[in-house]
Amino acid sequence: MKILHIINNLGSGGAEKLIKDTLPILNKKENIEAELLLLTDKNNVFAESLKKQGVKINVIRADNIYSPINVILIRKFIKNNDFDIIHAHLFPTLYWATLAAKTLFNRKFKLIFTEHNTHYRRRDYILFRPIEKLIYKEFDKVISISQKTETNLIDWLGVEKKTKFIIVENGIDIQQFNEAEVYSKKKLCSTCNLDNIFITMVGRFSEQKDQKTLIRALKQLDNNVHLFLVGEGKLLNEHKEYVKNLNLNDRVHFLGFRNDIERILKTSDIVVLSSFWEGFGLAAVEGMAAGKPVIASDVSGLRKVVKGAGLLFEQGNEKELADIINKLIKDDNYYNKIVKKCVKRADNYDLDKMVDSLVTTYKRLLLKK
Incomplete structure (x- = not known):
């Protein structure tokens, strides 16, 4: 199973730290190969730690992580590789990864997003709601890190709770x-x-x-x-x-x-x-x-x-x-x-329990092919 995690960068936030902790454990699982794609090589404070643990890090080196050109760069990278799972994190990667996947016809991989927070500034502006309803519709699975995170997301989107929405709580070593x-x-x-x-x-x-x-x-x-x-x-x-x-x-x-x-x-x-x-x-x-x-x-x-x-x-x-x-x-x-x-x-x-939940989610998704 080949898994690609995509995130803006490896700055010092909670989502970035979770990736730093999770990917090395994923790679120790039988028949799993996980790597990382970053939009930029700036402010990647956790990159060295991942490299030392053998995690492959790819960088598309975007001049601006908010530029739509990232859709083309991500699409090109995904097209040239054979991934079973694409797992995206944070905004604006949320948008660019979704649009990149949508423009790949006859795609075989499953698309996942993890929601890492209960509130974002985008949700203060109602104009974002129809855009985000279309974006989230493309995901095969949406993981929230807490019950409140999921509740707020579903309320924001104005959709019913479906099986595509699940909760996998964070873990630490x-x-x-x-x-x-x-x-x-x-x-x-x-x-x-x-x-x-x-x-x-x-x-x-x-x-x-x-x-x-x-x-x-x-x-x-x-x-x-x-x-x-x-x-x-x-x-x-x-x-x-x-x-x-x-x-x-x-x-x-x-x-x-x-x-x-x-x-x-x-x-x-x-x-x-x-x-x-x-x-x-x-x-x-x-x-x-x-x-x-x-x-x-x-x-x-x-x-x-x-x-x-x-x-x-x-x-x-x-x-x-x-x-x-x-x-x-x-x-x-x-x-x-x-x-x-x-x-x-x-x-x-416990981090190991969290990773086991992720692996179970990946496997169940792939069985639906």
Whole structure:
């Protein structure tokens, strides 16, 4: 079985990380050969990791990922290869891969798309709806990473739930996070010591993630509490200025993109996600697997993962978030109780189980030929 995954690039987002984790495992499965097609060779932070694990990466080197010329480039690549499955991810690959496939007559491959989020800006504009109804109609299978992701998609398209829509929840390498080596606290903060409390949030700096609520919560906490923000993004400098204006420069640490997230989480005391929305909340599961109490905003995507194990707060409510953090810091028994529940919850999201679900989906589709 030859499988081609297509995505814009291998930037530092959750969908890109999922591809980085998934493809090497797929290639270890019997009679499966999976490779990757990227629209651009820019900002491919996970590419080296995949290459080292033997995953073939193809790049069409588009000057602009939003240019319709990508339809021709993708079509040419697919036509010159013999794939059984084409599996697309993210916008605008969503459009270009669909149009490329539609213009290939007598195609034998099956076309799949994974929906990675509960909300996109396109859905704020009703003019996109008829276009997207036509686009999604072309897929043989549409995978959503959570129930809320699927519900929002079906509501947006205005279609009935059909067998082509399925849910395959994200997974992570549980062992990688559970057994990660702890850094000394001075490794992450040269001015810190063992008594300092480390809070970490992993996520790109975008409107979606809302690190500002967490930064405001830090302002209400004792001075021995430090915040580590892992990630890059277009709003990074804006957040640095925000921290400066709140006089928190000595307590907020911007770590940028990191390949050692599991060790950073293992060294942390508390993991927080303050997002406006999430498709799934992979970073929450990673925090749980690292054996840390996870606090998340009570929004779709995160609620399903965290509720009943970690702790939820009203999105944007920095006072409630600060109160929850303080309780964890001051009550060791409560802290350990939450950690125990988080570790148990993480076991539900094992990467191998997720890949097995994907393989089952692929095989069932091919049987319909």
